[in-house]
Amino acid sequence: MATHEHEITEPVDLCLPDGSLNPAAVGWSRKPLHRANLRGWGRTKRWEYWCVTTPTHLVALTVSDLDFLALNSVYVLEYGPGGREFECSSVVPAGRGVHLPDTVAGAPGSEDVVVGPARPTGGKVRVEIRDENAGTRLRARCLTPDRLPLEADILVARPDGHESLSVVVPWSEQRFQYTSKHTALPAAGRVRIGSELLKFGGGDDGTWAVLDHGRGRWPRTVDWNWGAASGRTDGRTVGLQFGGRWTAGTGSTENGLCVDGTLTKIGEELDWHWSANDLLAPWTVRAPSSGQVDLTFTPFHNRSAHTDAGLIANRTDQCFGHYNGRIRTDDGTEIAVEQLLGWAEDVRMRW
Known part of the structure; x- marks a missing residue:
């Protein structure tokens, strides 16, 4: 089922000279083609996750610039009962010293991003996103809540021809978001926590990276669902990318399947069902018209964050777990999804 949405195939500016949304930018693409030439202050949000x-x-790394502050973080989760979980976050008033480029940070032809001191102390965080010939290099340093030094060094590969999903979501001429989601990217690296060294990747061990690149001008409050997963299933390399609620009524969605590096764009809104009272109960995500997505997501952990800091209030429940069910690509190929590791989240944001 081909999407009704307009496919963009040439580079385009996100904004007109006055800072409003460029109508020619509305659509989706199989690789990042938008330049987020944003103007204005207060409603502009930029991030790399x-x-x-x-x-x-x-392991999750975030660099974000929300205009009146920047929030940069390192998050680590060890699976299983009693597994470690911690987050190191640094708030930078007015976003001083944090600059995110108009295109995907660390990609060929774009800018590298480096935030925080080289030897962070006192709650500060160092994050680096750099372009290398073999891919994107991710590095991070911080002190854990137990004051152990943490160092992460990860290389995310860029397989030739691997497609991603980039979409412009238009609420109005003045409020819009450009999002570029990349799934099922092979990764390898290490994380050192104190004297303990964790190594991963370097072979087919099931290490995958996902990128959420965002640039836009947002309303004051918004709710969203986001789900993603990567891995090998049914003899294929599969990346899942799903969104919900925040795109409703805009004519755009951020829904897609990446199978062996080829993108299937899904233009319909998906049906999400979950229990707000029991977030670790199974979720379902389905494409009601096309039937291209019929999945059950079973969480094993909820990363819950509820904050109210005046200008910013956030309620995030990001559940990690496994997807099972089936998907169907544009060419009609049905793929059984079995224990695909990823997440699904329920977020309410005031910012």
Whole structure:
């Protein structure tokens, strides 16, 4: 089922000279083609979020500029009962010293991003996103809540021809978001926590990276669902990318399947069902019209964050777990999804 949405195949500016949304930018693409030439202050939000899943751990790095502050973080989760979980976050008033480029940070032809001191102390965080010939290099340093030094060094590969999903979501001429989601990218690296060294990747061990690149001008409050997963299933390399609620009524969705590096764009809104009272109960995600997505997501952990800091209030429940069910690509190929590791989240944001 081909999407009704307009496919963009040439580079385009996100904004007109006055800072409003460029009508020619509305659509989706199989690789990042938008230049986010944003103007204005207060409603502009920029971020790079990388999440790397291994068979035993998950590592997520965030660099964000929300105009009146920047929030940069390192998150680590060890799966299983009693597994470690911690987050090191640094708030930078007015976003001083944090600059995110108009295109995907660390990609060929774009800018590298480096935030925080080289030897962070006192709650500060160092994050680096750099272009290398073999891919994107992710590095991070911080002190854990137990004051152990943490160092992460991860290389995310760029397989030739691997497609991603980039979409412009238009609420209005003045409020819009450009998102570029990259799934099922092979990764390898290490994380040192104190004297303990974790190594992953370097072979077919099930280490995958996902990128959420965002640039836009947002309303004051918004709710969303986001789900993603990567891995091998039914003899294929599969990346799942799903969104919900925040795109409703805009004519755009951020829904797609990446199978062996080829993108299937899904233009319909998906049906999400989950229990707000029991977030670790199974979720379902389905494509009601096309039937291209019929999945059950079973969480094993909820990363819950509820904050109210005046200008920013956030309620995030990001559940990590496994997807099972089936998907169908544009060419009609049905793929059985079995224990695909990823996440699904329920977020309410005031910012």
